[in-house]
Amino acid sequence: MKTNRIYTFLILAAVPFLLVSCFAAKDYERPDVVTQDAYRTDRLPQDSLNMAEVSWREMFTDPLLTSYIEQGLQNNIDIRIAIQQMLAAEAYVKQGKAGYLPTLDVGANVNYQNLSENGQFGSVFDGSITQFDVTGNLSWEADIWGKIRSNERAFQASYLQSVAAHKAVKTRLISNIATTYYQLLMLDEQRRITEETIENRTKSLETTKALKDAGNLTEVGVQQTEAQLYTAQALLIDIKNEIRLLENSFSILLGEGPHEIERGQLEDQKITTGLNTGVPAQLLRNRPDVMAAEYNLVNAFELTNVARSNFYPSLRLSASGGFQSLELKDLFDVNSLFANLAGSLAEPILQGRRIRTEYEVSQARQQEALLNFRLALLTAGKEVSDALYNYEASTEKIEVQSKEFEAYSKASDYSQELLNSGYANYLEVLTARENALTSRLGLINAEFNRLKSIVALYEALGGGWQ
Numbered sequence: 379m380k381t382n383r384i385y386t387f388l389i390l391a392a393v394p395f396l397l398v399s400c401f402a403a404k405d406y407e408r409p410d411v412v413t414q415d416a417y418r419t420d421r422l423p424q425d426s427l428n429m430a431e432v433s434w435r436e437m438f439t440d441p442l443l444t445s446y447i448e449q450g451l452q453n454n455i456d457i458r459i460a461i462q463q464m465l466a467a468e469a470y471v472k473q474g475k476a477g478y479l480p481t482l483d484v485g486a487n488v489n490y491q492n493l494s495e496n497g498q499f500g501s502v503f504d505g506s507i508t509q510f511d512v513t514g515n516l517s518w519e520a521d522i523w524g525k526i527r528s529n530e531r532a533f534q535a536s537y538l539q540s541v542a543a544h545k546a547v548k549t550r551l552i553s554n555i556a557t558t559y560y561q562l563l564m565l566d567e568q569r570r571i572t573e574e575t576i577e578n579r580t581k582s583l584e585t586t587k588a589l590k591d592a593g594n595l596t597e598v599g600v601q602q603t604e605a606q607l608y609t610a611q612a613l614l615i616d617i618k619n620e621i622r623l624l625e626n627s628f629s630i631l632l633g634e635g636p637h638e639i640e641r642g643q644l645e646d647q648k649i650t651t652g653l654n655t656g657v658p659a660q661l662l663r664n665r666p667d668v669m670a671a672e673y674n675l676v677n678a679f680e681l682t683n684v685a686r687s688n689f690y691p692s693l694r695l696s697a698s699g700g701f702q703s704l705e706l707k708d709l710f711d712v713n714s715l716f717a718n719l720a721g722s723l724a725e726p727i728l729q730g731r732r733i734r735t736e737y738e739v740s741q742a743r744q745q746e747a748l749l750n751f752r753l754a755l756l757t758a759g760k761e762v763s764d765a766l767y768n769y770e771a772s773t774e775k776i777e778v779q780s781k782e783f784e785a786y787s788k789a790s791d792y793s794q795e796l797l798n799s800g801y802a803n804y805l806e807v808l809t810a811r812e813n814a815l816t817s818r819l820g821l822i823n824a825e826f827n828r829l830k831s832i833v834a835l836y837e838a839l840g841g842g843w844q
Contacts, residue, residue, distance in 0.1 A: 403524030403683035406531075406676050409748060430664045430839035432651050434552050437836060439650070440642050443559050446632060450555050451548060453633030460544040467537035474533035477526040480518035487511050510709050513700035520693040528683035535680060539673035545666035545843035551631065553837035557830050558628045563644040564826035565621045568819050572614045575815055579607040602808050610815070644825060649832050653769065661758045664840030671747075671754035678740070678747040685740040688733045691725035758838065765835035772828040779821040786814040 429437075438444055451457060489509045521527055586603045590596065626636040661668050699717035703709045726733060790810040836842065 403528045403680075403687065406679045408672070409675075409751070428660050428664065428839060429651050429653055429836060430660070430841035431844060432841065433844055434842050437649065437651050437841065438556060439648055440559075440646070442640060442642055443556060446559065446628075446639075447552055447555050450551055450632050454547075454551055454631060455633055456547050457544070457551060458633075460540070460547045464537070464540045464544055467533075467540040470533040471530075471537045474530035477529055478521065480516055482517075483515045485513055485515075487513070507704065509702065509704055510706050511700060511702040512709065513698060513702075515696065515698045517694060517696040520695070522693055523687035523690050525684050525687035528680040528687070532677050532680035532684065535673045535676035539670045539677065542666045542670035542673060546670060549666055549837055549840065549842040552842040553833050555628070555631050556833045558624060558631065559639075559641060560644070560647065560826055560829045560833070562621065562624055562628065562639060562641055563647065564822055565617055565624065566641070567644045567822050569614065569617045569621065571815070571818055571822070572610055572617060576607065576610045576614060579603065579610055579811075583607055606808055606812065609812075644822065647829060649829065651836075653832065653835065661755065661762075661840065665754075665758045665838075666840060666843055668751075668754045668758050668840075671751040675744070675747040675751045678744040682737070682740040682744050685733075685737040688726065688736065691723050694722050694724070696720050696722070758840075761838035762835065765831055765838045769828065769831035769835060772824055772831050775824045776821065776828060779817060779824050783814065783817040783821050786810065786817045790814045 434447060435444060438447070487510070489507075489511075491507045491509075493506060519526070583600070583603045586600050590600050625639045628639050629636045662672070663669070697717070697719045699715070701709050701711075701714040702716050703711065703714040708714055790807070790813075793807045793810045
């Protein structure tokens with residue numbers, strides 16, 4: 379008879395497992411959101427090779443820059459925050475893996491009860507009962523609908539999302555350090571040129587005053603030359619101030635307080651890595667923010683599985699046992715032992731629409747995650763395309779501005795010779811000099827923009843975290 383009851387219990391417990399094939403949690407499949415025209419370019423090669431797969435140690439050749447990147451990756455506050463987020467997500471992964479295990483509680487209780495003399499037990503016991511017990515409760519829920527498995531996968535996706543977010547912070551940090559470093563080099567070069575200009579204009583002012591004393595120039599020429607000197611001095615003040623502010627920002631990237639930054643020269647910066655963009659599908663495995671967006675979608679998908687499983691009955695097995703006695707001295711006696719085994723199959727019926735609301739919310743969040751994933755891909759494609767066109771434009775601009783500066787430099791020399799020979803007025807000389815300075819500063823800026831666009835392309839393709 380006892381054996382038959384056990385068989386009946388096992389058969390009833392097995393019924394939900396027969397329905398698993400119909401109602402089990404679904405498996406995630408990547409949506410078809412990757413297109414071959416994710417980005418466009420007119421010049422650079424697009425093939426299976428990808429500059430993003432090159433380590434930043436090979437990408438950047440300046441030893442000072444590479445040392446700063448190494449320092450930033452170790453000390454930057456955003457990096458350290460991302461690491462703590464990873465540790466928190468990892469703890470949830472461990473919790474998800476433990477979901478398959480039973481829960482166990484152990485407790486000791488003392489229960490005092492004052493009985494009514496006219497009650498059911500009042501006539502048997504002397505007015506009151508004091509009961510002592512030490513109890514252990516064991517409970518286990520069968521994962522017949524994949525709820526525990528989906529929860530575990532959701533936690534894993536959340537952890538992988540935090541890992542990808544950490545990689546994205548690394549990529550962004552490397553790009554910011556390199557770009558800021560190159561900008562400092564650009565400002566250093568502009569400062570050097572401006573200081574040379576101030577020195578030359580100071581000498582020109584002395585010459586102009588001498589020519590005025592000799593009767594070859596008027597006071598107007600002297601004042602215009604002096605005004606140009608002040609213009610260059612004001613420009614130098616702005617450049618020096620911008621350098622100080624940029625050094626402060628650079629120090630923060632390194633996780634340090636503001637201080638002066640040692641650096642090389644702009645003309646020594648060479649990036650020899652081939653500018654190959656790879657194929658659009660590689661953005662899925664190289665762009666950390668795209669990876670994070672997909673893991674967020676996986677997390678939302680699995681949580682939808684969990685919400686769907688709440689509509690179905692849950693099978694729970696529980697057992698309890700321990701020692702129970704009316705006398706403390708007999709608590710751990712063999713006659714005080716008790717045990718209880720129970721199985722339950724519960725189907726939610728009326729829950730105040732809570733389960734349906736959770737399911738509908740999870741579906742909406744899954745669609746939101748899908749849209750964010752698509753947006754991340756579109757944004758990645760746009761950033762790659764922007765970086766490509768900026769690189770192409772800056773390369774062309776360097777060529778044009780080199781010719782422009784050469785022409786203005788010659789014009790300045792020729793106008794000075796004509797002035798000395800009496801064939802040009804001083805205003806022409808001043809205009810030629812000002813144009814030459816502006817053109818030279820613009821050429822330096824174009825060289826910086828070219829380096830900046832290469833770094834931007836490296837970041838846009840997902841380089842730096844490998």
